[in-house]
Amino acid sequence: MEERTVRWCSPLALSLLLVLAGAPVSIASAEPLEAAVKATFLYKFIAFVAWPPGAFATADSPFRLCVEGPDPFGDVLDRAVAGQSAGGRPIELMRRPQFEKGSGCHLLYGTMPMDRLRGEPVLTVSDADAPGGSAAGAVITFVLQEDRVRFVIDAATAQGNRLAISSKLMSLSVRP
Amino acid sequence: MTDLAGFWRHTPRLTLLAMAVLLIAGGLMAVASETAYREEKVGDVEVQTRILATTTTAALSFNDRPTAGEYLTALSASPEFEAAGVYDAGGTLFAAYTAPGMTPVPAMAEPPGHHFDDDTLTVSVPVMQDGHRIGSVSLRTELEPFARRAERYVGMALLLAMTLLIVLVLGAAQAALARANHDLAERARDLSAANRALNAEIAEREKVEAALRQSQKMEAMGQLTGGIAHDFNNLLQALAGCLQLVGRRAKEPSIQPLLETGQQAIDRGAKLVQQLMAFARRQTLRPEPMDVRDRLLGMADLLTRAIRADITLETQVEPGLWAVEVDPTQFELAILNLAVNARDAMPDGGRLRVTARNRPADGANGDLVQVTVSDTGTGMEAEVKARVFEPFFTTKEVGKGSGLGLAQVYGFTRQSSGRVEIDSAPGQGTAVSLFLPRTVKTVAAHAKERSLDTARGAGRRLLLVEDDPIVGSMVAAALDEMGYAVLRAGNAEEALGLLNDRALRIDILFSDVVMPGAMNGIDLAHTARRLRPGLPVVLTTGYSEDIARIDGVRVLPKPYRVGELAELLEAALTADGAGIKVR
Numbered sequence: 001m002e003e004r005t006v007r008w009c010s011p012l013a014l015s016l017l018l019v020l021a022g023a024p025v026s027i028a029s030a031e032p033l034e035a036a037v038k039a040t041f042l043y044k045f046i047a048f049v050a051w052p053p054g055a056f057a058t059a060d061s062p063f064r065l066c067v068e069g070p071d072p073f074g075d076v077l078d079r080a081v082a083g084q085s086a087g088g089r090p091i092e093l094m095r096r097p098q099f100e101k102g103s104g105c106h107l108l109y110g111t112m113p114m115d116r117l118r119g120e121p122v123l124t125v126s127d128a129d130a131p132g133g134s135a136a137g138a139v140i141t142f143v144l145q146e147d148r149v150r151f152v153i154d155a156a157t158a159q160g161n162r163l164a165i166s167s168k169l170m171s172l173s174v175r176p
Numbered sequence: 177m178t179d180l181a182g183f184w185r186h187t188p189r190l191t192l193l194a195m196a197v198l199l200i201a202g203g204l205m206a207v208a209s210e211t212a213y214r215e216e217k218v219g220d221v222e223v224q225t226r227i228l229a230t231t232t233t234a235a236l237s238f239n240d241r242p243t244a245g246e247y248l249t250a251l252s253a254s255p256e257f258e259a260a261g262v263y264d265a266g267g268t269l270f271a272a273y274t275a276p277g278m279t280p281v282p283a284m285a286e287p288p289g290h291h292f293d294d295d296t297l298t299v300s301v302p303v304m305q306d307g308h309r310i311g312s313v314s315l316r317t318e319l320e321p322f323a324r325r326a327e328r329y330v331g332m333a334l335l336l337a338m339t340l341l342i343v344l345v346l347g348a349a350q351a352a353l354a355r356a357n358h359d360l361a362e363r364a365r366d367l368s369a370a371n372r373a374l375n376a377e378i379a380e381r382e383k384v385e386a387a388l389r390q391s392q393k394m395e396a397m398g399q400l401t402g403g404i405a406h407d408f409n410n411l412l413q414a415l416a417g418c419l420q421l422v423g424r425r426a427k428e429p430s431i432q433p434l435l436e437t438g439q440q441a442i443d444r445g446a447k448l449v450q451q452l453m454a455f456a457r458r459q460t461l462r463p464e465p466m467d468v469r470d471r472l473l474g475m476a477d478l479l480t481r482a483i484r485a486d487i488t489l490e491t492q493v494e495p496g497l498w499a500v501e502v503d504p505t506q507f508e509l510a511i512l513n514l515a516v517n518a519r520d521a522m523p524d525g526g527r528l529r530v531t532a533r534n535r536p537a538d539g540a541n542g543d544l545v546q547v548t549v550s551d552t553g554t555g556m557e558a559e560v561k562a563r564v565f566e567p568f569f570t571t572k573e574v575g576k577g578s579g580l581g582l583a584q585v586y587g588f589t590r591q592s593s594g595r596v597e598i599d600s601a602p603g604q605g606t607a608v609s610l611f612l613p614r615t616v617k618t619v620a621a622h623a624k625e626r627s628l629d630t631a632r633g634a635g636r637r638l639l640l641v642e643d644d645p646i647v648g649s650m651v652a653a654a655l656d657e658m659g660y661a662v663l664r665a666g667n668a669e670e671a672l673g674l675l676n677d678r679a680l681r682i683d684i685l686f687s688d689v690v691m692p693g694a695m696n697g698i699d700l701a702h703t704a705r706r707l708r709p710g711l712p713v714v715l716t717t718g719y720s721e722d723i724a725r726i727d728g729v730r731v732l733p734k735p736y737r738v739g740e741l742a743e744l745l746e747a748a749l750t751a752d753g754a755g756i757k758v759r
Contacts, residue, residue, distance in 0.1 A: 044237045168234035
């Protein structure tokens with residue numbers, strides 16, 4: 001962790017990350033940058049995951065992207081999904097302190113434990129830095145490796161949530 | 177056959193054409209194969225690039241360079257991939273793979289598509305995510321080197337070459353065959369020409385051989401005839417002498433008619449013998465320069481009498497006709513014989529033509545005078561023509577002809593260094609031509625008819641040389657009657673002994689020519705003239721032909737009458753005896 005913090009401050013690494021992530025954010029601080037990358041990733045996950053047929057009410061039901069608890073992305077996420085669609089569905093952002101079962105979320109980012117959503121067709125995304133950490137029981141957990149935002153995919157949880165995750169995405173999963 | 181030969185004559189051109197077609201076909205096939213190979217390669221590489229693009233989608237989406245790099249590195253399993261690159265949406269190189277020793281992909285993305293550079297193929301495809309282009313992938317592969325591709329084409333080229341070779345060999349073989357056929361045909365033509373020539377030569381040789389056989393037959397018959405005639409001549413001579421002596425001594429008038437009859441028989445026999453001699457070319461000729469024109473014109477009366485009234489006689493003589501040197505009497509006899517034959521060949525009348533013309537020299541022959549007796553008669557078959565010159569060969573009835581007429585003509589012309597030709601065919605008449613050599617000697621005036629008065633020896637001493645005792649006795653008796661004092665010798669040696677005796681007076685030598693012993697009458701005559709210059713010599717013979725040319729020697733042909741002998745002896749004594757007196 002100490003090492004990671006030191007690296008994190010490296011301007012070169014930061015700038016590289018910015019460029020590669022395609023996020024036109026200023027190099028103001030580490031936190032907003034990391035948040036921007038993660039916001040983008042959230043949106044991009046959608047393309048590599050298939051939800052069970054019953055996850056959507058109708059064919060043109062919006063895709064519901066939920067952010068639980070404190071929102072680390074701010075309007076970055078709004079910008080990232082603005083004008084985008086998820087397999088032809090409009091993306092609907094929802095921010096709540098807590099989502100329960102049946103709240104209609106398809107993708108849920110939160111730092112609280114996700115056990116309550118086990119069995120629900122929800123792609124749960126957590127953060128290793130969060131209090132719950134990797135133990136939160138989310139399908140995808142963001143990690144920082146070599147100054148980069150990476151993620152770990154828990155295939156068992158995904159299966160439990162009846163989600164089919166593309167092997168392409170699986171191949172990007174790092175070891176926790 | 178000729179069509180085929182004509183076809184194969186164009187073989188080289190056809191082969192060239194075939195070669196060109198095959199080469200073009202081969203080239204097209206190679207180009208097609210090359211194009212197909214490239215298209216296939218492009219397809220293959222594009223598929224691989226697309227797979228690569230798909231697999232790198234997530235890595236590109238989530239900015240995962242190591243993973244993208246891993247994907248690219250997996251390409252190293254195949255050596256054909258030289259380099260590969262993943263570019264982000266901005267065209268910047270995101271991840272790259274470069275095989276050892278190869279050039280890396282460019283730093284900026286290439287537009288989608290493919291392009292060939294030397295032996296490499298680069299394919300670029302976009303990486304799509306949800307209908308958005310999120311980057312691109314470029315994959316560069318090495319193509320199979322041209323050398324290796326060419327190796328594949330070598331197999332095809334070998335096939336082509338073999339085909340060409342076969343065509344060439346076939347063509348050459350056919351051409352050679354056609355040539356050989358042509359040669360063979362030519363040789364066959366040559367052979368048949370040679371065969372024709374050979375046949376012609378054989379025919380010619382057969383002709384020559386037949387002529388030779390004929391000539392040899394005639395020669396043999398001539399020798400036989402000549403020998404018999406000579407012997408008969410001597411016998412007739414003796415008989416004639418005996419009859420004359422009987423006539424001189426027998427005073428009984430009733431015996432004279434018998435003697436005349438005997439003498440006539442002997443004359444006829446002598447004539448027959450003369451004709452045989454003529455055929456045998458052993459008659460004694462007295463050749464002299466003669467004008468054929470005068471001779472023929474002089475014979476006109478004789479010929480007119482010889483032919484019948486229903487036959488017209490035409491005589492045609494070329495002006496300026498050359499002279500010939502022949503025995504005039506024999507010449508007349510020959511013409512007469514021919515005229516008689518012509519007459520007999522024209523039982524229903526016709527035309528007898530006697531022509532004479534000059535035949536200038538033509539290589540083999542010298543200048544000749546041709547005398548032709550032609551008729552419009554029945555002509556003769558080839559078999560008859562071949563035998564007409566043989567003695568005793570006759571087509572006339574028994575008793576009508578002796579078969580010696582044409583034999584005389586043959587013998588006379590041959591002995592006169594000439595030749596006879598006969599041209600005849602059944603119904604076409606007959607033409608017999610005598611070819612007599614020209615002479616440059618001048619023609620003397622007609623000899624005066626000799627006086628037939630018998631002269632007397634008047635006590636002259638005569639040396640008689642005669643091997644035949646009967647003939648010798650007869651002649652000696654006759655000479656004795658004439659008043660000659662006769663010395664007798666049985667052969668030349670004996671006569672020489674007498675001639676060598678200087679004391680012995682000899683006024684004249686009368687000798688037979690053909691005698692036993694080393695010397696004949698001619699040799700004796702020469703020696704006698706040498707021993708006793710100016711000695712008159714008279715030879716008698718029925719046989720030799722060269723005797724006529726001995727200078728200063730008179731010749732009496734056998735058989736002779738006593739009167740002829742007396743006349744000749746007297747003439748010799750007068751001429752030569754006078755010479756002696758002058759000397």
